[in-house]
Amino acid sequence: MDIEQWAEIGGSLQTSDGVHRPSWFSAFLAAGMDDCGDLTVIDAGCGAGLVAVAALQAGAPHVVAQDYDPKALHDTARNVTRILGSRARARLTLWEADWSRLRPMQADLLAVNPPQRPAALLPAVPQDQRHLHDGGGPDGLAAIRLVLRHAGAGRVRTTAAAALRFDTREFPGWSAPRCVAMTELPYDPAWRALVPDLLGQVGIWELHRECADG
Template structure:
């Protein structure tokens, strides 16, 4: 699958667990940009239900290290890999319960992340029971991405970002746009973007 819509449909039927939300359109776009993972070691940072891990394994990654601070998400990713692509791919999977501040412990060619990126100003419009999943973007929406960039040892960080975010604020990074699509946006974004907006996948290097 190379189209974000196909990945979104796939993610929408992945089994979930309490506290783990269904993969978003942003994650589906990131999954669609992982067709170059063959032979690489990939970190899925914030693995959730495992959509990005599955995409990287299907693309031929030698090894995927799926991490999440939530142990339920870590086990869910392992189960969803086994359920959807079987034991051969499971042998190429490692899972760890880690905070993003511990990313330097893992060497990888590529780190894939769909970080919380809603600016503080729009969090009040997110459903209260979902708000904790979207906190951390800070005033400009990029604080969690900065945290990942500051702590990973991966050669490349591949991330989603709404085009409205000020990516020029990521000083000292070489940026390459991998993929762009216009996505339907959650209503919390509407004051900034309207009901649909361009979202891009970027490769970031030191």
């Protein structure tokens, strides 16, 4: 299934007030989950559950949907049941927690589309949506660093805007980022200061754990 099809599914998801609606970045990540048919997967920061739906549709035997917002977990469960049915819902576990509590969630693969707008871009985000995009820090990568610091999974797969130069960064305890896929996507208007045309490259990157933390 291609990105446009996943974007269409994302647009059809039932989403409560204050829950992140799937973006083009989310659709790209969902399109990249077709290789997880035999993996236990964590959808970290699941929002309305598009990546969880993708992993379950690909055949993942167990998917953990994690979010700090109980409304997001409710939406994810509802959307999985509506799109894939009760058997898929039985393979889904809901985990209400923030990213500092990821460690107990053991899995083969953690997939995340983290907040990645550098703090300087946040004033361009509507006030009622700012809580969904805060967390990138000065360089836009603070949220993924938080995930990597606390993840219990052996692999982490993340989106990253090309403007953030994710491939040049080092993450202690993890392998160098490996590009799984790269494509050109529309950007939200809040990105205009970094992506003037609002159309730019986005990567899916994978990191493998090299050693146990602490």
